[in-house]
Amino acid sequence: MDALNDFFAVLSSDTCRLLDLFLRLIINTVFTILIARAFYFPKARRKDFFFTYILVGFCIFMLIHLMGDAKIKTGIAMGLFAIFCIMRYRTESVPIREMTYLFLIISLAAINGLAWEADISPKHPEFAGPLMTSMGELVLTDLIFVLGVWIAEANKLVKSLSSKYINYDKIDLIKPECRKELIEDLKARTGLDITSVSIGSIDFLKDMALIKIYYNTEEEDETMLKMPKNYT
Numbered sequence: 001m002d003a004l005n006d007f008f009a010v011l012s013s014d015t016c017r018l019l020d021l022f023l024r025l026i027i028n029t030v031f032t033i034l035i036a037r038a039f040y041f042p043k044a045r046r047k048d049f050f051f052t053y054i055l056v057g058f059c060i061f062m063l064i065h066l067m068g069d070a071k072i073k074t075g076i077a078m079g080l081f082a083i084f085c086i087m088r089y090r091t092e093s094v095p096i097r098e099m100t101y102l103f104l105i106i107s108l109a110a111i112n113g114l115a116w117e118a119d120i121s122p123k124h125p126e127f128a129g130p131l132m133t134s135m136g137e138l139v140l141t142d143l144i145f146v147l148g149v150w151i152a153e154a155n156k157l158v159k160s161l162s163s164k165y166i167n168y169d170k171i172d173l174i175k176p177e178c179r180k181e182l183i184e185d186l187k188a189r190t191g192l193d194i195t196s197v198s199i200g201s202i203d204f205l206k207d208m209a210l211i212k213i214y215y216n217t218e219e220e221d222e223t224m225l226k227m228p229k230n231y232t
Helices: 002-009 013-044 047-070 074-085 097-112 130-153 176-190
Strands: 160-168 195-202 208-217
Touching: 013 047, 013 097, 013 130, 047 097, 074 097, 097 130, 160 176, 176 195
Parallel strands: none
Antiparallel strands: 160 208, 195 208
16 A cells, blocks of 8 residues: 555646546446446336436536536535436436436436545645545445445335226225225235225226226336326
């Protein structure tokens, strides 16, 4: 470590800045790809969002890091961060899971870009090689992010609750006092672990009712995210 400190001590200020930018960019890119590829993509299989996360992480990091050289205030940086966090694509509604990962990637890039560098002034010779100390803290912080995502995606803390819409023909069972019988019938016919149901529109002419069922599942089910227009 002493040899490494001596190496950084003889470098010019511009060289240290370039090395700092390069190393931080590598760390940010590696952890961004790790989170997007190892945790988001296996479940969502959305190449468009995977592509978006990589580029957003790169752009936010470069913007925050280089603007930091101009001594940007923390408040301005957080304001910029908030603008990107509330951003909505006008072409389609972005699902909650995708927006959460976007928030995570932006947070990761902002932290990697704004992390303080150790002092290399003559008053603090123990920080002659500043990059290694700050990089270690940065890697540890990014690993904590990865650990948090792994715990959230493990589905061990809570069961995943999914829902489906069903056109139901036994209209006599939709009465409130027959709710238990309704759930048991739906369990037998669908094979799902149904926990509750809600009754939507009712067609007495066809003896049909639109029912939304809620059931426990091991995997996230994102089918029928939006309620039909005739659901009341």
